[in-house]
Amino acid sequence: MREHNDREFCSAFSGGYVLRIDNEDKIFPQCCSDLGCIESWQDLVTDQVQNYYQGHPTPVVSLMDNFIIFDLTIKETDDEKFVPTPLQTIVKVNREELATAVEEVQKELQNFSVKLNKINTDNQLGIDHIEKLLIFGQYD
Template sequence: MMKLINTIEIAPLKYSKETHELPESSDYPDPDEWFRKWEEAVSKLNIDFHAIQKDSYLVDIQTIDDENLQIILETNLKEINWAEFEDQIIAFGGGIVLKDDDEILIIPTCCGDIGNIKEWKKILDCKTLEWSEMWIGHPWIFYRKENGKVQFSDYSDVNLSELVDIKAVFEIDESELKNELEKVKQHQINFKNRISNILHKMNIKNAEKISKLMTGIE
């Protein structure tokens, strides 16, 4: 079954009040042993989270409780100049993850953020049968629609205009995508509302505006 997951990127050491070191993968040739050591180190930090897969800092926003969300907010906002907050606060890094039968097929890449959900919405509005680019960070991917299906390419660092023969690596039902997008859209709205409520409790002004900026909601 196909599923979309709305994620943000959480680098655990950023939220530690003490000095910690995470194990280097080069010290543990066995990836499973490295991951156990990594989880053990992370468990000693101030924030509790579970990444969607090994070697990832991407976390499903629905799994972050209010206590940990407040820690994230306090850390991200502690150096903000409130007179210029609209220019300094950006959306959380991360974005939409696509899973099918428990296999992750699309994951947001470098510089992708939670606001990139609008890129996924463009798929439903797309009228052409030609390949189109979807920004999920870099590298990015391409998609096209055909007979009720949405086909996706592999990741690419090359612009659409420079590619000659794009290959589809998998496809999903457009109707399933539409249903899943409605779900993650609501998850994002709920996440924005939770952030706004926590900011109010923290006595931070402009809580609603800040929550929209942090979640990429326009």
């Protein structure tokens, strides 16, 4: 018999993060993306482009000077398409500006963590580290 709070049957909240440049949405989370994908954005600003994941399909990511380049080109042989269809297939973002944006998101996630923990306490849910589970998908 399972207990009501079996962590392995839970996952992080679906969704992800939109890359907005000059008030224009450029890159959207794709299939299987969740709030835990913030770690991929953190990796990008520390030059770990090989770790980038925000669902599938995934753009090809490279570094050039102080910029991160996303290539959203889809070949005819690719099974999946980006949703929504990108208006540009090459998106270039300043790494320092992205680092600032990632810091802002981390602050928002910290505030969200506080709210989740309050809900957990107020409702006596008894879910250990609810914020790690629902934001990052961490089961331990």
